[in-house]
Amino acid sequence: MARRPCCENMGLKKGPWTPEEDRILVSYIQQFGHANWRALPKQAGLQRCGKSCRLRWTNYLRPDIKRGNFSKEEEDTIIKLHHNLGNRWSSIAAQLPGRTDNEIKNFWHTHLKKKLIKQSNSTCSSSTDHHHELLARLHPMMINNARTSSSSTSNATAVLTATATTSANAMVVHTTHHHQHHYYKYSTTTTSTAFDPKFQISSSLNSGNGNNGQMIENNNYIDDDEDDVMNEDMNDFWYKLFVKAGETTTAAAPVPPALADFG
DNA sequence: AATCGGCCCAACCGCAGAAAT
DNA sequence: TATTTCTGCGGTTGGGCCGAT
Incomplete structure (x- = not known):
């Protein structure tokens, strides 16, 4: 049997989160936790699907998330781990406290990949x-x-x-x-x-x-x-x-x- | 000042495995 | 054991931002 799409129900909101939605989600999770993501938006009064709520929480709203630029140490760690693990972003993120897989993935594609290619082009001569x-x-x-x-x-x-x-x-x-x-x-x-x-x-x-x-x-x-x-x-x-x-x-x-x- | 194009990143999509029934 | 539902993961997209022209 084919799997139902996550946001099959019409009327569920998509796109960027508003500060008010963030506040509701944070407030609900602080109070009741997130045992069931699918049921959460309904119980919290959000017009979002559970998946969207989970993503918003894990990638942005979690209190232990570290914002801001990656340090040189973090950069080196990512390069090393990517060499060993490949595109297993969640495994890489597990080694970098406060960083999310999405953040690391974006950082890799926008900064590190280009940097490494540039380096390899300049050193790979013979x-x-x-x-x-x-x-x-x-x-x-x-x-x-x-x-x-x-x-x-x-x-x-x-x-x-x-x-x-x-x-x-x-x-x-x-x-x-x-x-x-x-x-x-x-x-x-x-x-x-x-x-x-x-x-x-x-x-x-x-x-x-x-x-x-x-x-x-x-x-x-x-x-x-x-x-x-x-x-x-x-x-x-x-x-x-x-x-x-x-x-x-x-x-x-x-x-x-x-x-x-x-x- | 207006337009264009590239960059960045938050969010979405679809798949697969785990858990529940 | 088979089926259904939930969760997590990695790839991709779209829109905002910003510098160049």
Whole structure:
């Protein structure tokens, strides 16, 4: 059964909160708490949905929220945690008392991301540096993509681990991916200084059920057993991963038109 | 002074997992 | 166990602000 939209009832207000609405919400929560967000607006006399009230409280009205600019220490912490956790804003926010996930997310997108890109462009000059830079980006992305894949695909129990090594002219990424009842190992090598994800990735795939050494090249999907969908997913996964990793560090690398959707 | 465009951030949307029934 | 409801999360949007022209 399809889920009812949060603000299905007509007449519920949306958009910016007025000071009066804030006062009512704060006053109600101070008095009665917020055991049930869905029932709260009705009981408090607010023409808002519960979700809107919860968001307003957690992101703005909570008494323990720290307002104002981020300190240098907070900035460093966010960068470090984002490197380890990826876009898991709530986990990052949990390490920064008084800051909300929304606030950190906004700060990342408006300040830190640009700052890091600027820094990486100025320091990433040699090919070795380039590969190290890619690896630094790939590691958290692998974790994120594995997590995304496992939550968005009903038949994927995906767990992906990765290790990687670089040399002056090659980057090798080894991963294992547990998908349904099969256990796959991937080894992906790039040997290019002008990194072109479409034409220069070659991947070998070895599955735990005895099918070894199948090649994925130039975006042609493997087509030999019941795991076609999975192969397509994983090829797509790598494809997007490398595109993402390369997009800000290889301005000169041509991106095929077919990739436009990923950008 | 008026207009335009980019930036910022509060708020919304949709999804997924947890909890309740 | 299946279904429904609630909550939390991450991505996205829209409108206000501000500097440049």
